Amino acid sequence: MTQSLPPLEELIACHECDLLMRHPRVGLEQKACCPRCGFELVTHRSHMRRRSLALVLTALILFVPANFLPIISLNLLGQNAVDTVWSGVLGLYNAGMEGIALVVLLCSMLVPLMKLLCQLFVLLAMPYAELRPAACYWYRVYHHMREWGMLEVYLFGILVSAVKLLDMAELHLGVGLGCFVALMLTQVWLEVTMSPHQVWDALSEKEDGHART
Amino acid sequence: MRALDAGIIVCSECHKLEYLRQGEVQHCTRCGARLHARRPDSIARTWALLVTAAILYIPANVLPIMTVNFLGKGAPSTIMAGVLELVHAGMVPIALVVFVASILVPTFKLVGIALLLYSVQRHQPMSARQRILMYRFIEWIGRWSMLDIFVIAILVALVNFGNLASIEPNLGAAAFSCVVILTMLAAVTFDPRLIWDNTFGEEEIEREEGEPVSGDNDTGRESEASAPPSNY
Structure with missing residues (x-):
């Protein structure tokens, strides 16, 4: 049976249900989904590298103000308190909850930052053959971290706590919140733009051409 | 094939x-x-994580997740109490979000993953398509349960006015974050291809009879050269 199969390069298997198919021809800005389970197999984005690089840099620039500028400030009987993502981590740590402090630190700051750095490195290393093994490694690391970055969940957390505090004290939204929203949107956009299939293809190409990115 | x-x-x-x-x-x-x-020892590992999560699920819901000190009075509150408080304050939509994120979703995940494992182990004749949708939903929604943990982090940092008002995190929060992380890991160790391995025959026949083969556009055809049709 193996003899009658086309070469492996012309085949693709669904990652979620293991269905074997011929590799579809996908045009620019088109995607192909698994006919059996609907999993997205291949997406082809135009100018993937350039667009992703722009988004990664934007996100990295936004990262610092989003995490260290005040998100909300609270005024209670003349006393003022500000909250940043970082102060949330510190607050938990000081309250003796080191474990949760670590989880919050990872999910809302470290993992998103590491994800962005991995993506930046992969995108930069793409045209250089000697950097590709390292890029492959970091792109794998990125895939493992993917769902552990929880910026959008954190944003909802901000909303819920703001509502909880509304009737207790005076609330002001800070600059940090704007940056945080922008960071989250950029990151979501980046994840849509940087199609993994294209990245892997670019990373496995021989030196002869990097036209496909 | x-x-x-x-x-x-x-x-x-x-x-x-x-x-x-x-x-x-x-x-x-x-x-x-x-x-x-296939992912190695997928079923055993997923069960192990799931059982641990189910055990921690009890302290997560029974123990208080935070204590609100307001003007000298301390009131520990559990997850459910937090939701009820929001309802009493008239903020039903937000209460609903918190209820879904911190009570419905973890419960649904525990039950859902257990059901998936059971169906795969016992070869239950359930629709593979429905199960894969459930798996994807569980995988996607898992992270949203962290909402309550983030809320606690923000509140603890923000409400810190000494005796006047302060909020302290409690052990329930630690248990709850463990439940969320363990169920997320369980979703990662579960191999969705097992769902299709079992029900392979029926689904294929069903598909051949009626449904169109194409996905969004231009999708891959199954490699017809590779297997005799009777094999499907």
């Missing part, structure tokens, strides 16, 4: 195809990841 039937395994990291070589530890030629036909 399945890739595995053709002696092909898929790299779990970069999705490259490789021929399976029996009795050999294989690594992906593109990204270097260890290759497995």
Whole structure:
């Protein structure tokens, strides 16, 4: 049976249900989904590298103000308190909850930052053959971290706590919140733009051409 | 047909195809990841994580997750109490969000993953398509349960006015974050291809009879050259 199969390069298997198919021809800005389970197999984005690089840099620039500028400030009987993502981590740590402090630190700051750095490195290393093994490694690391970055969940957390505090004290939204929203949107956009299939293809190409990115 | 039937395994990291070589530890030629036909010990590992999560689920819901000190009075509150408080304050939509994120979702995940495991182990004749949708939903929604943890982090940092008002995190929060992390890990260790391995025959027949083969556009045809039709 193996003899009658086309070469492996012309085949693709669904990652979620293991269905074997011929590799579809996908045009620019088109995607192909698994006919059996609907999993997205291949997406082809135009100018993937350039667009992703722009988004990664934007996100990295936004990262610092989003995490260290005040998100909300609270005024209670003349006393003022500000909250940043970082102060949330510190607050938990000081309250003796080191474990949760670590989880919050990872999910809302470290993992998103590491994800962005991995993506930046992969995108930069793409045209250089000697950097590709390292890029492959970091792109794998990125895939493992993917769902552990929880910026959008954190944003909802901000909303819920703001509502909880509304009737207790005076609330002001800070600059940090704007940056945080922008960071989250950029990151979501980046994840849509940087199609993994294209990245892997670019990373496995021989030196002869990097036209496909 | 399945890739595995053709002696092909898929790299779990970069999705490259490789021929399976029996009795050999294989690594992906593109990204270097260890290759497995299916995620190793998927069912046992997922069960282990799930049972641990189910045990921690009890303290997570019974123990207080935070204590609100307001003008000298301290009131510990559990997850459910927090939701009820929001309802009493008239903020039903937000209460609903918190209820869904911190009570419905963890419960649904525990039950859902257990159901998936059971159906795969016992070869239950359930629709594979429905189960894969459930799996994807569980995988996607898992992270949203962290909402309550983040709320606690923000509140603890913000409400810190000494005796006047302060909020302290409690042990329930630690248990709850463990439940969320363990169920997320359980979703990662579960191999969705097991769902299709079991119900392979029926689904294929069903598909051949009526449904269109195409996905969004231009999608892959099954490699018709590879297997006799009766094999489907």
